[in-house]
Amino acid sequence: MILRRAQYELAGRVGGPFLASLDGWKRSLRARGRTPRETPFGPPLESLRKLKEIMTAHYFQARYADGAVPVAWVTSGFPVEVLRPLGFHAVYPENHAAMCGVQRLVPGLSDAVEALGYSRDLCSYARTDLGSVVTGRTPVGRLPRPDLLACCTNICQTVLYWYRALADHFQVPLVLVDTPYVYGEAKPHHLAYVREQLEELVRVAERISGRRAEPEALAAVARKAKEGTDLWAECLATGKSRPAPWTGIDGFFHMAPIVALRGTDTCNAYYRMLRDELRDRARRGIGGLREERHRLLWDNLPIWFAVREVATLLATRGFNFVCTSYTNAWAEAGSRIDPADLIGSAAVSYTHIILNQDLPNRLGILRRLSREYGVDGAVLHSDRSCKPYSIGQVDLKQMLAAGTGIRVLLLEADHSDPRAWSREQAENRLTAFMESFE
């Protein structure tokens, strides 16, 4: 146990950063002597190196987490602030599945679980994660075995079925935080229901970790989570500058710490650094694109396996995604957290996640982002895997276009399964969309 704990700490403090440096060194070596490619994008963010370092360290440390510290596998919308003071190492299967998506590993992992009877119509994150569990294949070397599975239905009901399958596989406790869908504002009995579940979560997590959730520790993590959320919001807000100092695509990658490390000093230090860099770029007029001619909003998850491809196609004609509803969700998730009452405020905050609210709320967010970021158009990704995000988009498209006068395109794809993606068709649609601006 002591040795394992030492390995875990060393992996996070030394091994991970070393691996990241090694990777960076290899990349720069490979790049040396190579003629720089013509690119429509602005200079890369300096912070990217740090991002790689902390995420590499996070996943490298995870390899040694089981047996060293309690491990929880959690959904992206789970109130992880409750688990951190108890020493849990949090693993985010969605974040891991996104990495598999970027590296185009999904078809192989999905095939493995389709052979067991899982339908290809199920969420590709779920198929990827379950495929990784049954095959042991992962781009991060190894995922630690969980002691606790923790899922919150504020992002979808799918996570409940997915985590039940994980619970069957690992034979470990599953804690569910069920959040009633919100029409307008949550009612008092909704919040009381969520609060009760969070209180039960504390009891279960205390039992598994063998530690007490001290109020001061909970408050400290809540403060950090709130600060992290605010810092992330400040990073995103720099996109209001003209030109935007980065692209929405950058945002998809830089959101990893607010998802996976929310409530930690590492997360907040990173976003202070990123915010300062973005503000500096904005001041100096350095854009995410070399030439920003049109500003777009992106709705829904990214198409992880084609994210660069889509962004490049658009960027070559000066179209930049300056804001996305997806990255914005992480700037709002923790904004209602109150360190003086973590449990009560987490109940409010995590019940009012964008995907747990009605269409008028979604429309309000899209309209506000369109206005505040001064966009000329929007691309709504109809994501085959993410039904809650995609349902209602046809209506949203019409209402957004009618209410703001911007051009809106509905693009069909999947967030990580390339088998549900037609490149030529998408290119044609995006090209026609861009031509409509001329």
Next chain:
Amino acid sequence: MYLEAELRSLVRELEPFAGRRLEPDRLAAALRLHEEIDGCRAALLDARPRLAVADAELYALLRRGEWLWPEDHLIELREARGRWPAGPVRPGVPVLVSGYVPEPPALFEVLEGAGAYVAADDYAAVGRRVVRAANPAGDPWQALLARYWAAPPCSTRSADHGERIRHLGALLDRSGARGVILHVLKFCEPELFDVPVLRRTFEERGVPVLYLEGELEAGLSGQVVTRVEAFVEMLSAGRAA
């Protein structure tokens, strides 16, 4: 209790539309009515192997309960029980069907044409809506909640896998079904996520399983017809899957 609070909140919102309050005696009367309806539905479902009625016709009757006034549906059910008395066990291969909704009806015609019939039903829209427990006496709100919890285990209410397997096992044993058809709808995640564990469980018990995936609007493809016929042929021959 969250569920009670949610139901009471729903009623408060509905009352202005209805123009009247939901008095406890009216709720109690509605519960009695549905208890009787479920009793009739349960009797029909339990007697299926002995009823001289086509599966498609029985499903049409049971599904009319989704939109008829309950009082009218009850009359239909009573008449059906008189019209279709239980007789000898019908010839053919008994199967258990589990899924969301018994659509399209042509599936049951194909099944019967191939020499099989539905001996046990576990459709979310049919069998899983039949509450077999009697309403508890006392507060009708509590009885309403008890009815909800007493319904058969259903994926759409996140039923425990073990509970579902036990329920399906009991249906299989009681009906004498020789095979299981998992008839699911595309994109219906609650059902689709249960498929692997159900398939594995039945196959471990040596019960052949046919997995059919369809869409509400679509008819039966030739491929599905062939698969159903081959499945029934296999069951008729008594071969293992």
